[in-house]
Amino acid sequence: xxxxxxxxxxxxxxxxxxxxxxxxxxxxxxxxxxxxxxxxxxxxxxxxxxxxxxxxxxxxxxxxxxxxxxxxxxxxxxxxxxxxxxxxxxxxxxxxxxxxxxxxxxxxxxxxxxxxxxxxxxxxxxxxxxxxxxxxxxxxxxxxxxxxxxxxxxxxxxxxxxxxxxxxxxxxxxxxxxxxxxxxxx
Amino acid sequence: xxxxxxxxxxxxxxxxxxxxxxxxxxxxxxxxxxxxxxxxxxxxxxxxxxxxxxxxxxxxxxxxxxxxxxxxxxxxxxxxxxxxxxxxxxxxxxxxxxxxxxxxxxxxxxxxxxxxxxxxxxxxxxxxxxxxxxxxxxxxxxxxxxxxxxxxxxxxxxxxxxxxxxxxxxxxxxxxxxxxxxxxxxxxx
Numbered sequence: 586x587x588x589x590x591x592x593x594x595x596x597x598x599x600x601x602x603x604x605x606x607x608x609x610x611x612x613x614x615x616x617x618x619x620x621x622x623x624x625x626x627x628x629x630x631x632x633x634x635x636x637x638x639x640x641x642x643x644x645x646x647x648x649x650x651x652x653x654x655x656x657x658x659x660x661x662x663x664x665x666x667x668x669x670x671x672x673x674x675x676x677x678x679x680x681x682x683x684x685x686x687x688x689x690x691x692x693x694x695x696x697x698x699x700x701x702x703x704x705x706x707x708x709x710x711x712x713x714x715x716x717x718x719x720x721x722x723x724x725x726x727x728x729x730x731x732x733x734x735x736x737x738x739x740x741x742x743x744x745x746x747x748x749x750x751x752x753x754x755x756x757x758x759x760x761x762x763x764x765x766x767x768x769x770x771x
Numbered sequence: 772x773x774x775x776x777x778x779x780x781x782x783x784x785x786x787x788x789x790x791x792x793x794x795x796x797x798x799x800x801x802x803x804x805x806x807x808x809x810x811x812x813x814x815x816x817x818x819x820x821x822x823x824x825x826x827x828x829x830x831x832x833x834x835x836x837x838x839x840x841x842x843x844x845x846x847x848x849x850x851x852x853x854x855x856x857x858x859x860x861x862x863x864x865x866x867x868x869x870x871x872x873x874x875x876x877x878x879x880x881x882x883x884x885x886x887x888x889x890x891x892x893x894x895x896x897x898x899x900x901x902x903x904x905x906x907x908x909x910x911x912x913x914x915x916x917x918x919x920x921x922x923x924x925x926x927x928x929x930x931x932x933x934x935x936x937x938x939x940x941x942x943x944x945x946x947x948x949x950x951x952x953x954x955x956x957x958x959x960x
Contacts, residue, residue, distance in 0.1 A: 588937060595876025596883070599863050607859035611832060618832045618855060624847040627833075627840045634834065 616640060625702060626724050631710035635702075635724045636694065638733045644694055644721075645735070651688045654743075655697045655708040656727075661744060666696065666727065667736040670743045674708040680745040681715055687745075692719035697726040778844060781890035786882060789923060793930035794938070801938040810932040814874065817881055817928040818865035825865070827908025829858035838905030842891045843898075860884075875933060882929040889922045 611617050616639040626635050636644070644650040645666070652669035654661050661671040670687060672680050693712060697705035702722055709720045723730065731737050800806030828835045836854030840847055860880065867877030888906075895902060895914045903911040904918050912918065938944075 588940070592875050592879045592933070595873045596879040597876075599867055599873060599876050599880050600860060603860035603863045604856050606863065607856035610829075610859060611855045614832075618836065618851060620848060620851050622836075622847065622851055624840065627847045627850060628837050634837065 622724075623700070625706070626700075629702065629706050629709065629722060631706050631713055631720070631722075633695070633706070633709040633713065633720045633722050636721045637724050638729045638735070641694060641696075641723050641730065642733070642735055649691065650694045650721075651691045653684070653693050653695045653708065653712075654727075655695050655705040658744060660698065662739065662741060664727065664731070664737050664739050665743065666730055667738040668743065669696075671745055672708060674704055674711060676746065677708070677711045677715075681711075683745045690718070692721070693717055694721050694723055696723035696730070699726045699728045700724070702726065775844075778890050778894060781893055782883075782886045785889040785923075785926070786886045789882070789886075789926040790930050790934065793927050794934040796927075797931055797934035797938045801935060801942050802944055806935055810935050813928040813931045814868045814878070817878075817925060818868040820925060821861040821865045821881065824907050825858040825861035828854075828905075829862075831908060832858075834908065835905060838903060838911070841900070841902040841905075842895055843900060844891060844894065857884075875936060878929045878933045882926055882933070885922050885926040885929060889919055889926070892919050892922070 616637050629635060645652065645668075652666050654665050654669045654671045655674055656665075656671075657673055658671060665671070670684060672684055695705045695709045695712070697703070702724070705722045705726065709722055712720045727737070796809075797806065800809060832851075832854045835857065836851045839845065839853050839857075840850035845853070861884075864877035864880040867873045868881075892904065892914050896916065896919075900914075902914055904914050905911050906918065
């Protein structure tokens with residue numbers, strides 16, 4: 586028993602050291618993992634991983650990921666992340682083929698309005714079910730993106746299925762052009 | 772607390788069973804050079820495995836916290852702190868095993884961790900939770916009985932040197948230590 590007691594003291598010392606080391610390491614990390622992250626962000630329903638604003642900005646600058654807006658069209662028209670495409674989960678079946686033409690298998694970053702990722706998670710689930718390989722969700726959504734001062738845009742550019750929407754869409758011809766081009770390749 | 776009781780019981784059972792095997796092996800090699808070599812091999816192998824595991828996990832605490840939470844044993848906050856601290860603990864304990872400084876503590880830490888892993892894997896399989904084990908960070912495999920067997924092998928690596936230490940004291944091969952490494956009473960020297 587005495588032997589076990591000594592071993593437990595030694596083990597506790599190591600755990601304490603690791604605790605200090607681990608917490609310090611997280612604090613000096615480029616993007617520390619927040620300790621108050623809600624469970625819905627820690628483990629999404631869709632299984633897609635969550636990225637934080639800093640990492641999302643790097644993905645934005647790399648221009649490899651395509652940003653997809655999971656909010657309603659009228660919200661998208663008001664403001665969205667620069668260069669993103671609009672795909673409300675409710676109209677997924679109708680608009681997904683058009684998204685495919687734009688993205689051509691690129692990885693996707695999905696975002697919603699705020700820290701509530703319900704819509705984004707739903708969209709991510711549908712995208713993964715449709716065969717997309719890599720889908721990530723932006724924690725904090727557009728609110729967090731905007732509050733960090735990252736580029737936000739307004740207007741109909743990037744609106745998929747513009748004919749069906751109530752808003753005028755001057756650039757709706759462009760996806761159609763590209764759609765034609767892609768079809769020729771196939 | 773009640774839902775954790777079967778979990779704790781499983782952990783303890785895993786430890787006791789493995790200790791039985793390790794103690795048997797240590798008893799029969801206590802006086803032999805083979806035992807010494809075996810103990811060192813165990814320590815080095817265990818440290819290597821956990822350093823590898825820590826390397827895969829330390830770069831992405833979110834993924835680790837997420838896979839811990841996916842076992843549905845602990846709340847989100849605990850999973851996050853564990854995800855942040857676990858790789859550091861693996862490194863600290865592995866260095867202890869390799870350097871010899873507090874190595875018994877390191878072996879106890881690994882044995883306890885592995886017992887918890889075994890219990891976690893077992894409950895996930897029994898409850899039918901289909902998840903990745905998260906054992907080595909990104910290079911993960913789905914939970915299965917094979918992983919439990921693997922952890923049992925690793926737990927033996929942790930317990931053999933400890934059991935050897937106990938037997939050598941008991942059989943009089945090593946000077947009996949009353950205190951820890953740092954507080955040995957003068958009379959015993």
